[in-house]
Amino acid sequence: MTSRRSQRTFSAVRLPDLLASRRGRLAAFFLLYLTEGIPAGFTATAVATQMRRQGLQPAAIGAFIGALYVPWAIKWAFGPFVDVLSSDRWGRRRMWILFTQTMMVVTLLAAMPVSFTTRLWLFTAIILVHNVFSATQDVAIDALAVNVLRGDERGLANGLMFGGNYVGNAIGGSGVLLLTPLIGFKATFLFVAAAIALVTLLVPAPMRELPGPPRLAANGSRLRAVGKELGRFVRDTGKAFVGSRAAFIAIFLALLPMGGYALSLSLQSNLAVELGLDDRRIGLLGLGSTALSAGFCVLGGWLSDRLGRRRTLATFIVGTTLPTFAMAIAMHRFGWIMPISPLAAGRPIPPHELVTIFWVLTLSYAVFQGLMYGVGTAIYMDVTTPAVAATQFTAYMALCNVVYSYTSTWQGRAVERWGYPVTLTLDGAFGLVSVFLLPFMGRLGRGDPR
Incomplete structure (x- = not known):
C-alpha cells in the first residue's frame, strides 16, 4: 500500500x-x-x-x-x-x-x-x-x-x-x-x-x-569531425564576410565600440563605490538602469524599422556619448580626478551634487544604451547572408564581445594613469569612430528603408 x-x-x-x-x-x-x-x-x-x-x-x-x-x-x-x-x-x-x-x-x-x-x-x-x-x-x-x-x-x-x-x-x-x-x-x-x-x-x-536527423557517417574520430566543422565554419564565414560591402564594413564596426561604454562596465562600478553608494543604492541604480535599457531596446528596434538602421544607430551612438562627456566634465569640475580607495584613511567626502549627477547621467546613459543595442544587433542581421546565417551572425557577436573585453581592460588602466575625466573623454571620443563607418556600408536592404 x-x-x-x-x-x-x-x-x-x-x-x-x-x-x-x-x-x-x-x-x-x-x-x-x-x-x-x-x-x-x-x-x-x-x-x-x-x-x-x-x-x-x-x-x-x-x-x-x-x-x-x-x-x-x-x-x-x-x-x-x-x-x-x-x-x-x-x-x-x-x-x-x-x-x-x-x-x-x-x-x-x-x-x-x-x-x-x-x-x-x-x-x-x-x-x-x-x-x-x-x-x-x-x-x-x-x-x-x-x-x-x-x-x-x-x-x-x-x-x-x-x-x-x-x-x-x-x-x-x-x-x-x-x-x-x-x-x-x-x-x-x-x-x-x-x-x-x-x-x-x-x-x-x-x-x-x-532525436535529430540522421548524421552522415564520419570518417575517423569525432574529434576529427569537430576539426572539419571548425574548418567549414571559418571558410563559410570568410566567404560571407566578403560577400558584400556592407558585410565587410560590418567586421570593423563590430570591432569598435558603438558609443561610450564606460558608464556600463567596471568603471561605473568603481565610481559608484568611490562616491559612497552602499550596496542597496547600487542595487537600485542597477535595477533602474536595466529596466530602462530593456524597455528602450524594444523602442530602438521599432524606430529603426521605420526610420532606417544607419540613421537611428548613428543617433543613438552619439546619444550614449553625451552622458559620458557630461560625467567627465562633472568629475573635473568637482575635482574628483584620480581613483580613491574606499579603504583610504581620511578620504574626502563625495559632494552630494556629484553623486546626484552620477545617478542622473547613469540612468540617462541606460536609455541611449538600450536604444543603441536594439538597433546594433539588428544591423548585423541585415548584412548576414541567409545561407550561413548561424555562422556569420555568431562571428559578428563574437567580435562585439572582443570589444567589451579590451574596453574594460584599457579603461581600468587608463583610470589609474590619467584619472576619470580623461578616461571618460577618451571613451566617448573613441565611441564616435563607429559613426563614420556607417555611410560606407551602403543600403542594408529590408532593414534600411531610407
Whole structure:
C-alpha cells in the first residue's frame, strides 16, 4: 500500500516537458536565458562592486571583467563540439545544457571560498572556466531553439529570451547587492548557484528532446569531425564576410565600440563605490538602469524599422556619448580626478551634487544604451547572408564581445594613469569612430528603408 501511494505521489509531481507545448517552449527559453544572465550580472556587477569596496584597484578589476568576455568572444569555436559530440538518447542539445549548467553551479561553488583580494589570479581562472561553460550553454540553447521553435513562435521567443537575460542580469547583479546586507556577500554565491540549479531541475532535466536527423557517417574520430566543422565554419564565414560591402564594413564596426561604454562596465562600478553608494543604492541604480535599457531596446528596434538602421544607430551612438562627456566634465569640475580607495584613511567626502549627477547621467546613459543595442544587433542581421546565417551572425557577436573585453581592460588602466575625466573623454571620443563607418556600408536592404 505504501509503495503504491509513493508511486502515485511521484506521478503527481512529475515535472512537465516544456518543449511539448507552445507556452512551455516560450517559458523554457525565457528561463534558460535567465540562467545565462544571473551569473553574468553577478560577476560583472556584484563581484566587481565588492572588489572595489575591498580595495582592489581599477586596473585589476578592469582586467578581471575583460577576461570574463574572452570565452564569449570565441564561443563560435564551441559550436562544432555541441553539434558533433552529442547523444540522441540524452538529447543532442539537452545533454549539453544539463552538463554546462551543472558545471556552472560547480564552478561558482569552487570560487566561493577563494579570496579575490589575495588570490585574484585563482578567482579569475575559476570564473573564466565558469564563463566557458556559460558560453557553451548559450550555443546549445540557441541550437535547441533553432530546432524546436516554430516559425510563428520565433519572434516572441527571441524577445522573451532577451528579456530573460536582462532579468537574470538584474537578479545576479542588483538583486545580489540588495541581498548582501542581509545574508553577507559569500552567501550570495549559494543564492546564484541555487537559482541556476533550480532552473536546471525545472527545465532541461524533465525535457524530452526529439532525436535529430540522421548524421552522415564520419570518417575517423569525432574529434576529427569537430576539426572539419571548425574548418567549414571559418571558410563559410570568410566567404560571407566578403560577400558584400556592407558585410565587410560590418567586421570593423563590430570591432569598435558603438558609443561610450564606460558608464556600463567596471568603471561605473568603481565610481559608484568611490562616491559612497552602499550596496542597496547600487542595487537600485542597477535595477533602474536595466529596466530602462530593456524597455528602450524594444523602442530602438521599432524606430529603426521605420526610420532606417544607419540613421537611428548613428543617433543613438552619439546619444550614449553625451552622458559620458557630461560625467567627465562633472568629475573635473568637482575635482574628483584620480581613483580613491574606499579603504583610504581620511578620504574626502563625495559632494552630494556629484553623486546626484552620477545617478542622473547613469540612468540617462541606460536609455541611449538600450536604444543603441536594439538597433546594433539588428544591423548585423541585415548584412548576414541567409545561407550561413548561424555562422556569420555568431562571428559578428563574437567580435562585439572582443570589444567589451579590451574596453574594460584599457579603461581600468587608463583610470589609474590619467584619472576619470580623461578616461571618460577618451571613451566617448573613441565611441564616435563607429559613426563614420556607417555611410560606407551602403543600403542594408529590408532593414534600411531610407
